[in-house]
Amino acid sequence: MQLGGTDTATEPRAGFAAWWMVGVLLAFYILSYCDRIIVVMMTEQLKADLRLTDVQLSLILGPAFALCYAVAGFPLGWAADRLSRRWVVWGGVSVWSLATMACGLATSFGALFAARALVGVGEASLSPAAYSLIADRFPRRRMTTALSVFTMGPKAGAAVAYAVGAAAITIAGTIGAVEVPGVGALKPWQIVFAMVGGPGLLLALLCFTFREPGRRGAAAKSSASLGEFLIFAGRHRLVLGLLMVGFSLMAVTSGAVMNWVPAYMTRHFGWTAAQYGPVLSISSALAAITLPLKGVIVDWLYARGVPDAHLRFYTWTMAFVIPVAAVSALLGGPIAYLLCIAAVEVVGLTYVLYMSAMIQMLVPGDMRGRMTGLFLFVITILGMGTGPTITASVTDYVFGDPGMVGYSIALVSTVAMSLALILFRISLRLIRPLIVAQRETPSVPEPAVATTRT
16 A cells, blocks of 8 residues: 555544543543552551551552552453453453452451452553554544543542542541441541542443444454464564663663652651652643643654654653753752652653553554553563662662662663663664554555655
8 A cells, every 4th residue: 555545534533532532541540540559648557457567568569569460461451452442441440449449358468468469450451451442543643642641640640649548548537437237347548448449330331431443454354363463572572672671661760760759858858748749749740741742742743754753752852851860869959859850750751651652553453452461561570660679779789878869869760761762762773664564554544644754
């Protein structure tokens, strides 16, 4: 098929129904963060009532969720490729909502660990199915904008989660213990889990307020087998590997910043949570708000002849923010430091948008769910799982001073983002032919664009 002869009338239209679907998926993403973060806000109550050690508590907060989230991503991605994606999302929202409520019924470390593991399994269903739905519902020239709205979820979700969590904890504390027939007396922290998890069972029904879009490309005819998926992954293992490692390095940066900046503000500047909390909340809000703008810019570049704009634009912004991260701990004042961290978060730590866009652009439609699950598995294990530990190790064994954790954040972030930038720039030389091949697939009509390099 010649690009110049494409009939754009055969493309999906980005009308109200399409944007309603994105809004529903975004609501689920925000909801998932409420259920994910609420346990962090009640660690002291859990530790006291369930008699948990710090080690047990760390397992609840980390591996119980993260490992199951990572492992479940691939099979649930397979389900998104083979089954109705609406039903996959409905099942996931229902499971994580029930599991959140089950956390409130836990009476031991084992029970709470199992409930948190189920939260991770349920949440692993959302991203593979949602990315696939959006990619099939929007024309490619509008896809990144739609993805950018959906990927507001983590940043917007964190802000909503802390607000909703604080309100729920306050209300439950006012109510006090409640006697439930057949269950017994529920303490305030147990009531909070019910208050946060319960609404998800009703909200899950929103899945059926939008239609399931037809699968484009090869997926419109059949679903790729595991063997075909492995052949595709093996054939393109170099570019996929470069992207996986690059985005994992960005996740290392995210883990370093998100987990250790509060500690640095307290240890080095003597600030309390009441002082640094609002500033960090604003930076998260800015990161969320600017995502649609980034999506519009990428789509604008793509429509004007930059087929790899989804990654190329990100490398441009990374080149700007790496020096900011490098000097962040050298500026002295708390406000200057937080402004640097805000720049890193707004510009550099929105990598999920670019990761999801690259998967949709590079991977055939009948493999996107599994590829998303594979990417999330690698990034969760290599990136999110190691970032906080690497930073702590640099603090302890390189600087030898807990008060210098800000320098550790700067060092880890600068090295990780620099390596990621190198890998991304190398991969740009490989992805253009893949994107053009996907765009020229006869069953996936595309608008006519130039292919001049910028």
